[in-house]
Amino acid sequence: MRIFHCDHCDHLVFFENTACVRCGHLLAFLPDLGEIGSLERVDDLRWRSPLAHDATYRLCRNYREENVCNWALADADTHERCLSCRLTRVVPDLGRQGNREAWYRLEVAKRRLVYTLLALQLPIVDRDDDPVGGLAFEFLADPDDPSLPPTITGHEHGVIRINVAEADASERERRRASLHEPYRTLLGHVRHEIGHYYWERLIAPSAYRLQTFRAVFGDEREDYAAALQRHYAEGPPADWTARFVSAYASAHAWEDWAETWAHYLHITDTVETAAACGVSIRPGRRNEPSMKALPADVATPNTPFERMMAAWYSLTYVLNNLNRGLGLPDGYPFVLSPAAVEKLRVVHEVIAGAQNSAMTADDRTLG
16 A cells, blocks of 8 residues: 555545545545545535546435545446445445445555555456456345354355454454454455455466466365365365465365465555565574665565565565554564465466456467
8 A cells, every 4th residue: 555645735545534634625536546546525416526627527326425535536426436446236235233334445555456456457347347357346234033054254245245244353363363363454354355356357367377376376276165064074184274365264175266366466555664664674584784775566466576675575574563562562572484475476477467367479389
C-alpha cells in the first residue's frame, strides 16, 4: 500500500479516510489515478478533483448512501457503484444488529484486495459484465435455523462467499484458536479465496502453466473433498513446515496454491508499504552496511524475485520485533522453507506473465 497525502493541504491521509483531518476536504480514492484525491462539489452528484486536473467524478453509491465506501467513479462511468463495490452481489441483512458494521469491515478488506489486484495489473471483471468468468462476493450469515448447514467461507467458480461472523474479531479469534492457526484475518480470507479464482483464470486454461503447477504444487485432480476430510481428521503431515507455507496448504494442491498466493499478496503489500514509508533495513549479518531506503518498485512483478524476498526477510524481523515490543503476537508468524519460497516464485512468475490475462507465446502454443 502506498502512502497518501491530501492534495489540498499535504496532510498524511490513510487509504480508508473520507475526509482530511486538517483541512476538512472530502476525500475519495480515484481508481483511474490510484490516488486519494480531495474533492470540491460541482452539483448534487458531481465533484471536481484538482488532483485530476479538475476532472469530474461521482461518489460510489455505497459512499453516498451507505457510508461503507470511500471510492469515486469517473463521471463518464455508467455504473452507480465503484469497481470494488459492484463485485459484491450479496450483502448481509442490514436489519440485524451488527451486520452493517460487519459489512463495512468486509468491504474495507475487499477494497484493499482490489487495490493490490489493480497494482499487479490482474484482470478484474464483475459478474454482471461476465456471467461466466466474472468475479462476485457474497457476504452471508449463518441461517437462523440451527438445523440448516452454516455458511462456509470459500470459492466456487468465481463466487467468493465470506461468513459475516468472520468480521467479528472475537469470533474470528475463537475460530483461529480452535483450528490451531497462527493467523486469521479478513484480509487473509479474501486474499486466499481470490487465489482460487485466479487459479481458474490463469492456470487452468493453459497447458504450459498447468504443467508447471503440477510439478511444484501437486496434482489438483486428487479428490478434493476426501483430501480435506483427511486433513481435518489427521492433521498435516509431520514434515509440512519443510514443504508448505502453512499447515492448511498441505491439504490439497488447490489449497497450497491459494495459501501461497495469499502470502505473496501479504509480502508485496507490506514491502510496498515499507518502501513508501522510506524504511531502511540492515541485512542479517552484523558487519554488513545498512541498506538504503527500499526502492519504490521493490514489490512489483517486474522486480527480480530474489530482490523482493531479501527485503521481505529483513522486514519480517523488524515487523515481528516491533510487535513483540508492544506485547503483540508476531505480525508474520511463519517460517518460509526453501520449498515454500520456490512456490512463491511460481506465483511471482505467473503474475508477471499474466499482464491482464494476456497469454504468452508459450501459452498460445501449448494452451
